[in-house]
Amino acid sequence: MQSFGEMQSMATNIFSAYASVAASMMLYRSMVNDIIPEPVKSFFYSTFNRFFKSFFDRFFGKLSTHMTVVVDEQNGFTRNQIYDAAETYLRTMINPDAERLKANKSSKQKNISLSMEKDQQVVDSYKGFQLKWQFILVEPDGDKGKFQAERRYFELTFEKQNRDIVLNDYLPFVLAKAKEIKENERAVKLYTRDCPFNNDDEDGGGNGGGYWGCVNLDHPVTFDKLAMDPNMKRAIIEDLDRFVRRKDYYRKVGKAWKRGYLLYGPPGTGKSSLIAAMANYLKFDVYDLELTSLYSNSELRRILLCTNNKSILVIEDIDCSAQMHDRERDTQSDHGDSSYTKLTLSGLLNFIDGLWSTCGDERIIIFTTNHKDKLDPALLRPGRMDMHIHMGYCTPAGFDVLASNYLGINDDHRLVPEIKRLIREVEISPAELAEHLMRSEDADLALEGVIDLLKQKEEEKNEMLDDEKMSDDVKENNESDEGVDQGKKRKSGKIMRDLTKFRRRPNRGIGKRKML
Numbered sequence: 001m002q003s004f005g006e007m008q009s010m011a012t013n014i015f016s017a018y019a020s021v022a023a024s025m026m027l028y029r030s031m032v033n034d035i036i037p038e039p040v041k042s043f044f045y046s047t048f049n050r051f052f053k054s055f056f057d058r059f060f061g062k063l064s065t066h067m068t069v070v071v072d073e074q075n076g077f078t079r080n081q082i083y084d085a086a087e088t089y090l091r092t093m094i095n096p097d098a099e100r101l102k103a104n105k106s107s108k109q110k111n112i113s114l115s116m117e118k119d120q121q122v123v124d125s126y127k128g129f130q131l132k133w134q135f136i137l138v139e140p141d142g143d144k145g146k147f148q149a150e151r152r153y154f155e156l157t158f159e160k161q162n163r164d165i166v167l168n169d170y171l172p173f174v175l176a177k178a179k180e181i182k183e184n185e186r187a188v189k190l191y192t193r194d195c196p197f198n199n200d201d202e203d204g205g206g207n208g209g210g211y212w213g214c215v216n217l218d219h220p221v222t223f224d225k226l227a228m229d230p231n232m233k234r235a236i237i238e239d240l241d242r243f244v245r246r247k248d249y250y251r252k253v254g255k256a257w258k259r260g261y262l263l264y265g266p267p268g269t270g271k272s273s274l275i276a277a278m279a280n281y282l283k284f285d286v287y288d289l290e291l292t293s294l295y296s297n298s299e300l301r302r303i304l305l306c307t308n309n310k311s312i313l314v315i316e317d318i319d320c321s322a323q324m325h326d327r328e329r330d331t332q333s334d335h336g337d338s339s340y341t342k343l344t345l346s347g348l349l350n351f352i353d354g355l356w357s358t359c360g361d362e363r364i365i366i367f368t369t370n371h372k373d374k375l376d377p378a379l380l381r382p383g384r385m386d387m388h389i390h391m392g393y394c395t396p397a398g399f400d401v402l403a404s405n406y407l408g409i410n411d412d413h414r415l416v417p418e419i420k421r422l423i424r425e426v427e428i429s430p431a432e433l434a435e436h437l438m439r440s441e442d443a444d445l446a447l448e449g450v451i452d453l454l455k456q457k458e459e460e461k462n463e464m465l466d467d468e469k470m471s472d473d474v475k476e477n478n479e480s481d482e483g484v485d486q487g488k489k490r491k492s493g494k495i496m497r498d499l500t501k502f503r504r505r506p507n508r509g510i511g512k513r514k515m516l
């Protein structure tokens with residue numbers, strides 16, 4: 001057995017032999033350079049270099065305690081997933097003191113990301129040992145490489161004894177981590193049928209052959225910004241979490257990996273905002289489907305089949321499905337063709353339950369309505385929509401969220417108790433409150449404006465109650481007093497008319513706001 005010193009001197013001898021051979025070759029090269037034709041020369045040089053390189057690699061490789069895994073960008077004609085994952089993962093590991101960095105941003109990303117420069121190294125540690133990543137970029141070789149692409153790869157170097165852990169644990173860990181980073185970086189998209197843009201050029205999918213246009217859904221709303229019942233909010237978040245982690249469970253019970261929500265409540269109570277919060281939370285794209293723009297079940301099927309996984313299909317104001325039945329008659333008369341499949345609510349529901357549910361994964365469907373009572377019973381039958389969520393008028397707890405969100409104040413502000421008292425008395429939507437809270441940057445002024453608004457609503461409510469009481473009294477008198485004169489009768493009729501007029505008055509100040 002040779003000692004380390006002997007091995008070292010042997011290596012030195014071999015190295016000096018290589019150096020002298022290389023020097024002679026240089027001399028020889030310059031002598032024969034002019035005589036030997038180019039193709040013969042290049043064959044000779046490459047064979048020579050390859051021979052010595054593999055000899056030295058093999059010799060010193062045996063002595064080294066480290067090993068290197070090469071992760072090439074390309075795997076034949078396809079991309080190497082480990083390379084892509086390493087690139088993403090290493091972005092988060094780049095040394096803050098690095099002198100050179102590369103900055104990138106694609107249309108799919110929300111923020112700028114950094115990547116490694118040529119020959120840059122990153123040291124990572126995993127389960128108590130260290131690994132070194134190095135990014136290598138080999139540019140094409142002069143004229144010879146005119147038609148070659150540059151070669152990019154990572155070298156991952158670590159101690160040989162950790163080989164199994166690196167291959168079986170560390171690399172899968174890098175793959176999983178990169179997936180997580182990509183999900184977080186990804187901009188959520190809003191797809192609509194009438195959008196002329198398609199900001200989805202990178203993966204080429206998603207626009208369904210032109211059926212959908214899309215833009216980034218840059219809606220800043222998150223669950224903590226939503227004024228709604230805290231228990232309901234928690235229940236929704238838990239439901240979403242359970243849904244996304246139960247892939248295997250859905251498979252096991254033989255159910256499509258889909259979830260349906262029905263959001264109902266008056267205008268301006270946050271139904272559309274809740275959808276945006278769900279999309280931001282799950283990083284799911286949103287497909288906003290306007291049913292009134294469709295004329296047949298087959299058209300509906302085509303566009304629904306062109307939606308991606310991990311998405312939310314939104315059908316707002318589903319109570320307008322009544323119009324679908326009317327349209328059914330219209331199209332029948334227009335086409336005069338009984339084989340033409342008109343768009344019907346049952347067509348939509350059957351498709352969602354049937355074919356659409358068998359293709360694709362992680363799909364959410366959300367219907368919204370201002371009038372749950374007007375909905376077709378088919379939509380409300382048990383099992384159709386998994387969760388019915390009521391978005392109601394603002395509560396005192398909801399006001400705390402709005403006040404902190406819009407004015408940065410909490411409930412120890414002197415005007416807040418009065419506002420909360422009034423909110424308990426009257427019906428006001430978060431949208432209407434939000435609009436008043438934004439009217440001044442001065443919290444006192446904004447809150448005083450809110451108090452005025454609430455007092456006005458309280459007054460109207462009291463007036464209405466008085467009118468109601470009066471009309472009940474008049475009715476009672478009319479019934480009991482047979483000899484009531486005509487003048488009194490006219491008066492009672494007027495009160496009744498006024499009251500009906502008042503009741504029919506639209507919810508003032510609350511416009512129909514479409515957010516998505």
Ligand SMILES: Nc1ncnc2c1ncn2[C@@H]1O[C@H](COP(=O)(O)OP(=O)(O)OP(=O)(O)O)[C@@H](O)[C@H]1O
Nearest residue numbers: 226227267268269270271272273430431512513515
């Ligand atoms: N619950 C809420 N929490 C926070 N802000 C809200 C809430 N509800 C409404 N808002 C504010 O009011 C605006 C309009 O609300 P949104 O469009 O979500 O209401 P909606 O229930 O969808 O109304 P519609 O029935 O008219 O579609 C939102 O952009 C948001 O600023």
Ligand SMILES: [Mg+2]
Nearest residue numbers: 271272514515
């Ligand atoms: Mg809405």
